[in-house]
Amino acid sequence: MRQVKYILGVVVILCVASAVGCDFLSTEAESGGKGDQGGQGGVGAGGSAQKGKEAPGxxxxxxxxxxxxxxxxxxxxPVVVEPVDEIGQYGGTWNSAILGTADVVWLWRTIAYEPLVRWDPGWTEPIPNVAESVEVAGGGREYTFKLREGMKWSDGEPFNADDIVFAYEDVLLNEDLTPDVPTAFLGGDEPAEIEKLDDYTVKFTFPGEPNGLFLEQLSYNGQITAWPRHYLEQFHEKYNPDVEQLAEEEGAADWIELFTAKAGLAGYVDPVHFQNEELPTLAAWEISQPLGERGRVVVVRNPYYWKVDPDGSQLPYIDSAVFDVIPENEAILQRTLEGSIDMHIRHINTFINKPVLAQNRDSGGYGFFDAQAANMNTMVIALNLTHEDPVKREIFNNKDFRIGLSYALDRQEMIDVVFQEQGEPYQAAPRPNSPFYDEELAKQYTEYSVKKANAALDRAGYTERDADGIRLGPDGEPISFTIEFATEFQPTWPDALELVQDYWEKVGVNVEIKPEDRTIFYERKEANQPDATVWTGDGGGKDVTIEARWYFPFSNESNYALPWAEWYYSRGESGExxxxxxxxxxxxxxxxHATLDEDERARIMGEILDISKEEFYVIGTSLPPESYGVVKNNFHNVPEMYDAALYPQPGPTNPEQYFISGE
Known part of the structure; x- marks a missing residue:
């Protein structure tokens, strides 16, 4: 059996798609965005009533x-997009920035969020997008998608059911290209089957278990709409008998390497999508200057884009976008302070940066917009419960040891000294505004008490100490381990971890701190090498049921037990x-995963969280404050939004309806 993997492309919220009662099941022409759900706070400017039906160029x-x-x-x-505040005007360049190739997720979120169905701006339900409508039958076993007749790729070639079938059968189900079937397309252990009903209709059928989360998953997964058959079949062995010769001419080892270089196997989240300017797209803007050339990515409007405003004028309003490659957060912050960044809600929007951003907003010509955070923890400490060293594994799996370390953290001091007095002591648990909030789960073992910490560590059995006061482990050696973290991810972590180091030394546990490049961090993590790691607390808002990494060994981001998670997503074929x-x-x-029933999902997730509370897998530090973004005063129709990995902000707010005044 092929392995399957739970990945971040799996998305679900509590609103359940069913065959009745959901707007997106209608076959009538619909809005791609809802102004009232998009939030408030967009700054106004007047659009031109004489703008015409397309951009002047x-x-x-x-x-x-x-x-x-x-x-x-x-x-x-076409999709009719309701502007957040007002009808816009054509023109202008959106100036932004990315850290580098590993940061292409920002490109996807801003200029290429075009899945089959998409999240509405209020993150309440999937709505039509590439698909004009969808019918759900068989309790989540059958999903029939009606595509948009006359829709075209950016090169003017037709987009139709053949593209969806190609993307699924010839890419996602091709073992050479995709060894692990994305969870979005699984029902139990079995992948979905696809059938082309006509040129604009496809049906996915789950022969095993139903997939009640399919629409929610597709609202995040951008793969199925990213691969144009008419262009990519020349690089595929099924369609081109001379593909190996072509691979050799292109300098590739084989057709697999060639196809990967031309298509990008992660879809719109793959760097290739922004490196291969010949690859047609469904996005509002197409590549003009690819990633990797002259330190920037430049995109220009797609003349075949398939969305319009209420006047029937083709979107997007903005002519082009420029993403400078700036490898340091501080440099992006400086560009923002100078007024050189038009709209941003990534990397720079920290609580540490907000005071300096506020002080310079007049000179920089920008303001703020609010973003509701889904992140439930500033810094989650994950001991490796599956450590290959049997001594460390025994220590880390001792729940009293973890409880003792938690009591030893002076979270309020960390908040006051490092986190700019923002937040409150908090474990890895859903946020207070989440439907899954559990005060006991959120607050257990967060009291700062050296007495309780020592009592728990004594209960764990580590009562003996060396001459330096460090407790001795079961092997008679001092308990000592290293916490690893990605250097560029959160600027507060180094100072916070120095405090952690001091707190734990006071109760007899020695800790070393190891900063490293994010690439190295992931390589070591995936090899199960770290003693312990820290990361942010994803999965604390509406995304609890899909981003469950901290609540049980769910995915390759469950840093405390990756081999257990691998056992789960491989269905026991690998892992531990x-x-x-x-x-x-x-x-x-x-x-x-198998049910469409909203109440049943809530009940099941509650039981999963109850077990998580009892197991106490990881140690949280503090609840982060609400988030924010930065927007120039002449950059309009930007609403309030969510700030969450699985709500790919700002994508659901329809960036194609943003506009720039005074151009």
Whole structure:
């Protein structure tokens, strides 16, 4: 059996797609965004009532005979996007920045969030996007998608059911290209089957267990709409008998390497999508200057984009976007302070940066917009419960040891000294505004008490100490381990970890701190090499049921027990069999995954969290404050939004309706 993997492309919230009662099941023309759900706070400017049905530059190309008329470029039923505040105007360049190739997720979120169905701006339900409508049948076993007739790729070639079938059968189900079937397309252990009903209709059928989360998962997964068959079949062995010769001519080892270099196997989240300027796209902007050339990515409007505003004018409003590659957060912050960044909600939007951003907003010509955080912890400390060293494994798996370390943290001092007095002591638990909030789970063992810490560590059996006061482990050696973290991710972590080091030394545990490049951090983590790691607390808002990494060994981001998670997503073919409590959580999650019933999902997730509370897998530090973003005063229709890994902000707020005034 092929391995399957739970990945971040799996998304779910409590609103459940069913065959009745959901707006996106309608076959009528719909809005791609809802102004009232998009939030408030966008700054106004007037749009031009005489802007026409397309951008002036495109109208000139039509007049010159270089481009078909706009009516011929749009599908029969384009998505109608309701602007947040007002009808916009054409023109301008959106200036932004990324840290480098590993930061292409920001490109996807801003200029290429075009899944089959998408999250509405209020993160309440999936709504039509590439698909005009969807019908759900069989309790989540069958999903029939009606595509948009007349829709085209950015090169003007038709987009239809053949592209979806190609993406699924020839890429995602091709073992050479995709060894691990994405969880979005699984029902139990079995992948979905796809059937082309006509040129604009496809049906996914789950022959095993139902997949009740399919629509929510597709709202985050951008793979199925990222691969144009007409362009990519030349690089695929199924369609080109001479593909190996072509691979040799292109300098690739084989057709697999060639296809990967041309297509990018992660879809719109893959750097290749922004490196191969020949790859057609469905996004609002297409590549003009690819990633890797002259330190920036430049995109220009897609003349065949398939969305319009309420006036029937083709989107996007903004002509182009420039993403400078700036490898340091501090440099991006400086560009923002100078007013050189138009809109941003990544890396720089920390609580440490907000005072200096506020002080310079007048000179920089920008303001703030609010973002509701889904992150539930500033810094989660994960001891490696599956450590290959049997002594460290025994120590880390001792729950009283973890409880003792938790009591030893003076969280309030960390908040006051390092976290700018923002937040409150908190474990790895859903946020107070989450439907899954559990005060006991959030607050257990967060009291600062050296007395209780020592009592718990004594209960763990480590009462003997060396001459320096460090407790001795079961092997008679001092208990000492290293915490690893990615240097560029959170600027507060080095200072916070120095405090952790001092707190734990006071109760007889020695800790070393090891900063490292994020790439190295991930390589070591995936090899199960670290003693302990720290990361942020993803999965604390509406995304609890999909981003469950901290609540049970769920994915390759469950840093405390990656081999247990691997056992789960490989269905026992690899990894390490986990303890009974974790296995019970995995069974429960499979039940959650199979149902469309909202109440049943909530009940099951509650049981998973109850077990998590009892097991106490990881140690949290503090609840982060709400988030924010920065936007220039002449950059409009930017609403409040969520700040969450699985709500790919700002994508669900329809960046194609942003506009720049005074251009």
């Amino acid at each position: 495109l109208a000139e190309q039509v007049e010159a005979g270089d481009l078909p008329a706009v009516e011929q470029r749009l599908p029969e039923k 069999e986990p303890p009974e409590a974790a296995k019970r959580q995995m069974e429960l999650y499979d039940e959650l």
